[in-house]
């Protein structure tokens with residue numbers, strides 16, 4: 261039996277009319293993501309990745325079509341950690357616990373568990389400016405997990421990090437995903453990142469933004485960036501991206 265869908269995107273379009281000429285940011289996108297699946301949305305700048313993600317998160321509504329998250333709670337991580345600078349790491353996570361309705365007596369234990377999960381067990385009293393970029397993204401992950409989300413949306417969360425830190429965070433996100441049985445939709449324009457992380461890569465193309473193809477990545481886990489199989493898969497993804505970009509041009 262195939263796993264239940266965690267997310268269904270049905271013929272979704274988004275047109276922005278706040279510009280001089282209306283922009284079709286996304287046209288007729290359809291996608292089904294299974295429970296526990298890790299998918300990457302891959303495409304060049306402007307192909308509607310963030311627009312689709314923000315509609316899945318409920319931050320914007322489709323112009324037409326429908327999105328169903330099947331009752332799953334949705335969490336989001338962005339390129340910037342977006343932590344509240346005046347709160348400690350603990351305070352930032354507690355705020356998410358409060359907003360999720362977790363009873364206060366449970367907060368202490370949960371904060372410790374979450375910080376252990378993102379490998380920052382001693383960072384609770386620090387403020388965001390005292391952390392490195394990679395650490396801040398870990399706290400941002402802990403905060404998303406504090407919301408008890410079943411679907412985690414990630415919009416280029418590691419794009420501003422150096423390659424070594426990004427590599428470590430790839431390992432961590434793959435571990436957290438497996439441990440928690442999360443469903444992840446991860447946006448990237450980096451073919452290697454997609455080949456390393458995803459069960460399935462959904463390829464998008466601009467003008468207008470649309471889903472043009474998808475590629476299953478059947479490689480066993482754990483995967484390493486320098487594996488020849490990962491390099492081969494990312495080469496194939498790049499070829500596909502170039503192919504669809506030429507078609508769109």
Ligand SMILES: Nc1ncnc2c1ncn2[C@@H]1O[C@H](COP(=O)(O)OP(=O)(O)OP(=O)(O)O)[C@@H](O)[C@H]1O
Nearest residue numbers: 276278279283285304305306307308309310311312
């Ligand atoms: N609020 C808005 N008003 C008008 N146009 C918008 C708005 N948000 C996005 N767009 C347009 O919609 C299109 C898709 O934008 P989107 O941010 O989804 O792309 P993206 O794939 O995430 O790109 P990037 O990789 O650069 O982040 C672009 O042409 C963008 O200019």
Ligand SMILES: [Mg+2]
Nearest residue numbers: 309310311415
């Ligand atoms: Mg974007």
